[in-house]
Amino acid sequence: xxxxxxxxxxxxxxxxxxxxxxxxxxxxxxxxxxxxxxxxxxxxxxxxxxxxxxxxxxxxxxxxxxxxxxxxxxxxxxxxxxxxxxxxxxxxxxxxxxxxxxxxxxxxxxxxxxxxxxxxxxxxxxxxxxxxxxxxxxxxxxxxxxxxxxxxxxxxxxxxxxxxxxxxxxxxxxxxxxxxxxxxxxxxxxxxxxxxxxxxxxxxxxxxxxxxxxxxxxxxxxxxxxxxxxxxxxxxxxxxxxxxxxxxxxxxxxxxxxxxxxxxxxxxxxxxxxxxxxxxxxxxxxxxxxxxxxxxxxxxxxxxxxxxxxxxxxxxxxxxxxxxxxxxxxxxxxxxxxxxxxxxxxxxxxxxxxxxxxxxxxxxxxxxxxxxxxxxxxxxxxxxxxxxx
Amino acid sequence: xxxxxxxxxxxxxxxxxxxxxxxxxxxxxxxxxxxxxxxxxxxxxxxxxxxxxxxxxxxxxxxxxxxxxxxxxxxxxxxxxxxxxxxxxxxxxxxxxxxxxxxxxxxxxxxxxxxxxxxxxxxxxxxxxxxxxxxxxxxxxxxxxxxxxxxxxxxxxxxxxxxxxxxxxxxxxxxxxxxxxxxxxxxxxxxxxxxxxxxxxxxxxxxxxxxxxxxxxxxxxxxxxxxxxxxxxxxxxxxxxxxxxxxxxxxxxxxxxxxxxxxxxxxxxxxxxxxxxxxxxxxxxxxxxxx
Numbered sequence: 001x002x003x004x005x006x007x008x009x010x011x012x013x014x015x016x017x018x019x020x021x022x023x024x025x026x027x028x029x030x031x032x033x034x035x036x037x038x039x040x041x042x043x044x045x046x047x048x049x050x051x052x053x054x055x056x057x058x059x060x061x062x063x064x065x066x067x068x069x070x071x072x073x074x075x076x077x078x079x080x081x082x083x084x085x086x087x088x089x090x091x092x093x094x095x096x097x098x099x100x101x102x103x104x105x106x107x108x109x110x111x112x113x114x115x116x117x118x119x120x121x122x123x124x125x126x127x128x129x130x131x132x133x134x135x136x137x138x139x140x141x142x143x144x145x146x147x148x149x150x151x152x153x154x155x156x157x158x159x160x161x162x163x164x165x166x167x168x169x170x171x172x173x174x175x176x177x178x179x180x181x182x183x184x185x186x187x188x189x190x191x192x193x194x195x196x197x198x199x200x201x202x203x204x205x206x207x208x209x210x211x212x213x214x215x216x217x218x219x220x221x222x223x224x225x226x227x228x229x230x231x232x233x234x235x236x237x238x239x240x241x242x243x244x245x246x247x248x249x250x251x252x253x254x255x256x257x258x259x260x261x262x263x264x265x266x267x268x269x270x271x272x273x274x275x276x277x278x279x280x281x282x283x284x285x286x287x288x289x290x291x292x293x294x295x296x297x298x299x300x301x302x303x304x305x306x307x308x309x310x311x312x313x314x315x316x317x318x319x320x321x322x323x324x325x326x327x328x329x330x331x332x333x334x335x336x337x338x339x340x341x342x343x344x345x346x347x348x349x350x351x352x353x354x355x356x357x358x359x360x361x362x363x364x365x366x367x368x369x370x371x372x373x374x375x376x377x378x379x380x381x382x383x384x385x386x387x388x389x
Numbered sequence: 390x391x392x393x394x395x396x397x398x399x400x401x402x403x404x405x406x407x408x409x410x411x412x413x414x415x416x417x418x419x420x421x422x423x424x425x426x427x428x429x430x431x432x433x434x435x436x437x438x439x440x441x442x443x444x445x446x447x448x449x450x451x452x453x454x455x456x457x458x459x460x461x462x463x464x465x466x467x468x469x470x471x472x473x474x475x476x477x478x479x480x481x482x483x484x485x486x487x488x489x490x491x492x493x494x495x496x497x498x499x500x501x502x503x504x505x506x507x508x509x510x511x512x513x514x515x516x517x518x519x520x521x522x523x524x525x526x527x528x529x530x531x532x533x534x535x536x537x538x539x540x541x542x543x544x545x546x547x548x549x550x551x552x553x554x555x556x557x558x559x560x561x562x563x564x565x566x567x568x569x570x571x572x573x574x575x576x577x578x579x580x581x582x583x584x585x586x587x588x589x590x591x592x593x594x595x596x597x598x599x600x601x602x603x604x605x606x607x608x609x610x611x612x613x614x615x616x617x618x619x620x621x622x623x624x625x626x627x628x629x630x631x632x633x634x635x636x637x638x639x640x641x642x643x644x645x646x647x648x649x650x651x652x653x654x655x656x657x658x659x660x661x662x663x664x665x666x667x668x669x670x671x672x673x674x675x676x677x678x679x680x
Contacts, residue, residue: 040502040503040506040511040609040610041610041613042606042608042610044506044511044608044609044610045510045511045512048511180655206653206654206655207653207654207655208654208655209654209655209658211610211613211614212614212654212658213605213611213614213615213618214403214645216399216402216403216646217396217399217403217645217646217647217649217650217654217657218649218654220395220396220399220646220649220650221649221650221654224392224650237513238513238606238608239606241513241606242604242605242606245532245604246532248523249523249530249531249532249535250530251523251530265512265513266512266513266606268515269512269513269514269515269606269607270513270515270605270606272515272517272518304510304511304512305510305511305512306512
């Protein structure tokens with residue numbers, strides 16, 4: 001009886017130990033990558049696309065043998081939450097990702113306001129955070145765990161505006177419009193300064209609320225100053241189409257620019273022929289895609305109904321950057337990975353790249369990506385200029 | 390002066406959809422004494438079904454009037470079917486229950502938005518314009534599509550007002566809205582009238598959504614902004630008042646147009662909310678509301 005009792009205890013202990021070892025092994029092999037992105041609302045496709053590309057990058061890494069750190073092989077798993085593009089939901093998502101799920105690496109975060117909410121927790125808890133948010137205020141030496149995986153106004157505006165000014169030297173006056181949130185407000189300052197530096201006078205620079213449904217009054221106000229060029233900075237694609245369509249119906253026909261223009265689909269769906277000739281600063285033209293880029297683009301079209309864009313690519317590149325930094329640091333500790341990150345070279349969507357930006361932000365936390373200037377011709381985007389960084 | 394005329398005409402065009410939207414909201418409040426926050430989802434659903442059907446019909450019918458008519462009927466039928474289901478299994482059991490109906494309609498908003506996102510996707514769905522180009526009218530530049538929308542909305546509003554004022558059904562509906570118990574004592578079939586009133590509101594939401602589709606970003610969130618504006622119009626005009634819904638919609642559109650032009654689009658939004666607060670303080674029942 002006594003022996004049987006001991007056997008039972010030994011068996012139970014052994015099975016618990018085996019489960020713990022198995023659980024430990026599993027934990028060692030799979031690293032959760034978090035995403036705080038809009039999965040509902042007008043920007044849902046950016047979030048859905050980021051989630052899809054994160055999973056795709058994780059799948060590619062797995063196919064190539066995983067992440068090798070100190071003799072162990074790790075895999076990535078993506079976990080996405082809907083931040084609804086606002087600070088309140090962004091705060092809830094931050095709590096869920098960091099405090100509940102214990103995520104130590106965030107590869108996708110969209111929207112300056114929700115990202116600020118996530119960043120305040122991530123920086124305190126040593127969570128490495130990749131973002132495509134446009135706010136310059138979320139970058140710098142004060143935020144050693146934050147990295148940017150997309151070009152922002154400070155990278156795009158100056159080269160793009162200088163390029164457009166060379167193409168259209170007749171431009172003397174500009175009217176600007178941006179969304180009335182942290183993203184739009186920060187983009188407005190940078191873009192306005194860039195136009196003034198390039199010798200154009202900004203006649204009007206307005207902010208509007210995201211979710212606006214009627215753009216006639218906005219278009220009437222922009223048209224009233226009779227600008228040579230209308231710059232819609234960080235306005236989302238569908239809204240851009242509607243605004244240019246209303247401007248066309250008012251008889252305006254100048255140069256059209258959208259620094260945050262991520263693709264032709266949204267613009268064409270709402271703007272139709274009124275968006276002809278629009279310059280975009282964050283789109284990927286299909287005609288200059290590599291076979292791998294084309295494969296991702298086709299997959300994205302199946303998953304979301306639209307082609308791949310720079311906002312979504314941020315998540316894909318972040319996954320590969322984290323892999324490279326983990327392998328270089330030979331650690332999966334986010335502190336060590338963040339310290340190594342500025343020195344890594346890795347395979348991004350656009351080709352091999354690394355990090356820079358110390359001259360602008362005070363630290364190397366900006367992914368160095370080419371600024372691709374495209375122009376909408378008919379229903380396709382043509383690359384008209386590229387600034388390598 | 391030309392500028393003022395252009396802004397007035399812009400306000401008229403904007404108000405056309407607001408009127409159709411808020412008429413539906415106010416009808417539901419009138420007959421059931423509840424606020425249907427899922428009204429915006431029916432508006433969106435109509436537009437999404439129209440875009441889907443137009444896409445499917447394009448190879449055989451192109452983008453002409455026939456395709457619009459068939460797609461419009463499909464959108465209308467789909468919204469009426471959904472309206473029938475949510476009335477029979479939801480609002481019928483919660484009539485005159487503001488708290489219960491609030492919870493139900495808030496839940497329906499989340500359910501429909503999630504379902505539409507899954508079924509239709511988050512991408513903007515293009516809807517071709519029925520009439521392309523602009524037209525010069527009284528020295529004003531107007532898009533032909535907007536003009537079609539305006540004319541259709543005015544005709545529809547006039548038809549509804551006539552229906553409510555001069556037909557037996559309209560009179561029964563108004564009687565139910567004023568005092569449903571007294572109406573029943575007069576032999577009016579309250580349940581039937583309530584159902585027809587609810588379905589009529591659903592049809593209005595679907596029609597408004599389908600009319601605005603060619604000049605809007607058709608996504609599963611299309612109705613969100615219209616719900617806010619429509620609700621404000623109904624509150625300002627007076628809950629349950631048809632004239633109030635029309636007046637409230639016109640006021641919102643005028644503010645949006647003039648304040649947006651002379652000040653800033655953000656200030657226009659702010660002004661709308663300030664007006665609501667002032668109206669609620671001065672006339673809590675709205676301009677045309679009654680007990």
